[in-house]
Amino acid sequence: MSDVALKSDPNDLFASAKDIASWCQSAEKLTEDEGYFYALGAKHWALFCDLGPTLLVSFEQLQAVRERPNQMPLANDIARANGWSHLCILSDGDTWFRDPAVYSYFDQLVDDAFLEDFDQVLFYGVGSSGYAACAYSVTAPGARVLAINPKASLASDVASWDKRYTRQRRLDFTQRYGFAPRMVEGAESVTLIFDPTIPEDAMHAQLFHGPNIHKFRAPHAKDLIATVLEQTKQLPVLISLAMAGTLGSKDLAKAWRTRRNNGLYLRTLLAKAEQSGRPALELLICRNVTARLKAPRFVKRLAQLTQGADK
Numbered sequence: 001m002s003d004v005a006l007k008s009d010p011n012d013l014f015a016s017a018k019d020i021a022s023w024c025q026s027a028e029k030l031t032e033d034e035g036y037f038y039a040l041g042a043k044h045w046a047l048f049c050d051l052g053p054t055l056l057v058s059f060e061q062l063q064a065v066r067e068r069p070n071q072m073p074l075a076n077d078i079a080r081a082n083g084w085s086h087l088c089i090l091s092d093g094d095t096w097f098r099d100p101a102v103y104s105y106f107d108q109l110v111d112d113a114f115l116e117d118f119d120q121v122l123f124y125g126v127g128s129s130g131y132a133a134c135a136y137s138v139t140a141p142g143a144r145v146l147a148i149n150p151k152a153s154l155a156s157d158v159a160s161w162d163k164r165y166t167r168q169r170r171l172d173f174t175q176r177y178g179f180a181p182r183m184v185e186g187a188e189s190v191t192l193i194f195d196p197t198i199p200e201d202a203m204h205a206q207l208f209h210g211p212n213i214h215k216f217r218a219p220h221a222k223d224l225i226a227t228v229l230e231q232t233k234q235l236p237v238l239i240s241l242a243m244a245g246t247l248g249s250k251d252l253a254k255a256w257r258t259r260r261n262n263g264l265y266l267r268t269l270l271a272k273a274e275q276s277g278r279p280a281l282e283l284l285i286c287r288n289v290t291a292r293l294k295a296p297r298f299v300k301r302l303a304q305l306t307q308g309a310d311k
Contacts, residue, residue, distance in 0.1 A: 014071035020092070023066060041101030043092040049076065054084040054243065055118040057136075057143075059097055059129035062090045075124055078236045084243070085118065089132070096154070097132040098171040106139045106177070115140040122146060122243040123187075126226040128168070134180035134190065134208075141186040146242040148193045148226045152180050152207040162200045181208045189214060191247055195221050216252040220269050221259070228265045232258040261293060270301065279305055 013030050017023040027037040027047055035048040045062070058075035065073050079086035089105075091097055109115055121143040125133030130147035137145050153159050155173035177183060184190045189212050196202045196217045205215055218225050229235040234255035241247035259265040266289055273281040286302035289295050 017066070017071055020062065020066075023062070023071060026071075040089070040105050041099050043095055044097065044099055044102050045090040046105060047073070047076075047086075047088045047090060049079070049086045051079065051085045052083050053117075053119040054082070055087060055115070055121045056084050056239070056243065057087045057089075057121065057123045057133070057140075059089050059091070059125040059132040059136075061094065061129070062092055065090065074230065074235075075239075078239050081236065082240060082243075089136075094128055094165075094168060096128045096151075096168055096171055097136075098173065098175075100175075102136075103176050106136050110139050115143070120144075120243055120245075122239065124239060124242075125150075127151065127223060128165075130192075131180050135177045135183045137187050137190075138177065138183040138185075142188050144242055144245060145184055145187050145190040146193075146239060146247070147190070148229075149201055149223055150180070150192050150194065150204060150208070151201075152204045153178060155179070158207070159204070161203060164200060184208065184212070185210060187212055189242075189245060189247075191216065191242055191252075193218055193225055193252070195219055195223075195225065198222065214247075214249070216249065216256070218256055218259075220272060221265060222268060224264060224268060228259050228262050229255060231264060232262050234258055263295070266295070267297070270298070 013026040014023065017026050024037070024045070031037045031047065031049060034050045037045065037047045039045050056075055056079045058073060060073045060075065065071060068074065073088045075088060076086050089097060089102065115121055121140045123133040123137040123143055123145045126148040128151060130150035133147050134145055134150055137143050153173045154162065154165055154169050154171065155178065158179065173179070190208065191214045192205055192208060193216045194201045194205045197219045221228060226235065229238065238247060238251065238255055241251050270282060270285050273285055282301065283305045286298045286305060289298040290302055
């Protein structure tokens with residue numbers, strides 16, 4: 001593996017990518033000197049940037065990647081900033097990465113002892129990508145895992161209670177790399193961040209257990225945990241600590257505390273209080289936020305609640 005920075009600048013390469021085909025051409029150019037990019041079947045791709053002996057493995061949807069300003073995976077930005085190599089498995093849509101072509105790719109990595117060449121390996125993903133990060137981490141025993149809103153499986157015999165993913169439930173979770181909680185048994189450490197107020201997510205997290213499993217509860221954030229952490233600039237911090245094997249509960253609590261100043265989280269919290277029909281809680285939230293931040297929406301809502309209470 002090379003410890004020399006890639007020659008191509010992704011900000012230049014992907015600026016003109018207008019569709020998936022042109023994006024793939026840009027990815028090929030990016031990795032032609034150090035790494036590779038190729039298709040895994042019809043709906044997945046492998047993007048590998050070789051930058052050093054530390055490897056970040058991420059799973060991301062191509063549609064979400066292309067919505068980012070530089071049209072590159074978020075994990076690639078973090079890896080580059082740290083001088084790490086990066087392997088990203090991309091999907092066309094929410095496939096949960098359940099595809100024989102993806103299984104075969106990871107089988108080949110094992111056969112080639114590819115992952116053994118790195119000093120440190122971290123698997124990272126969010127939601128269904130968090131499921132994949134856990135499931136495929138079995139290919140690198142001793143690796144670390146950071147999964148946000150992780151899922152265990154959608155197999156009917158273990159997750160019949162999760163009715164949210166109607167189309168994805170048709171996927172086969174009985175084949176290889178299927179049940180994520182079993183696949184992480186060989187990992188050094190597995191950190192799961194989830195919202196316990198979402199019953200299904202809490203039940204998925206409950207299926208993960210063992211001495212290497214570390215759970216952190218981030219209530220009332222729904223599926224926005226990763227977005228909030230990214231907006232507050234805490235996600236790169238957590239990924240770096242997870243890679244080093246030093247990520248602890250105090251680090252997670254400190255990072256999550258920054259949500260108190262994040263507009264997205266605060267709006268989500270206020271909307272949840274409003275939907276639950278709890279004006280007293282809305283009032284508390286609005287008073288707390290307006291006392292600390294410039295928040296016109298909360299000022300307006302506070303006025304409405306106060307006027308209503310005076311009548």
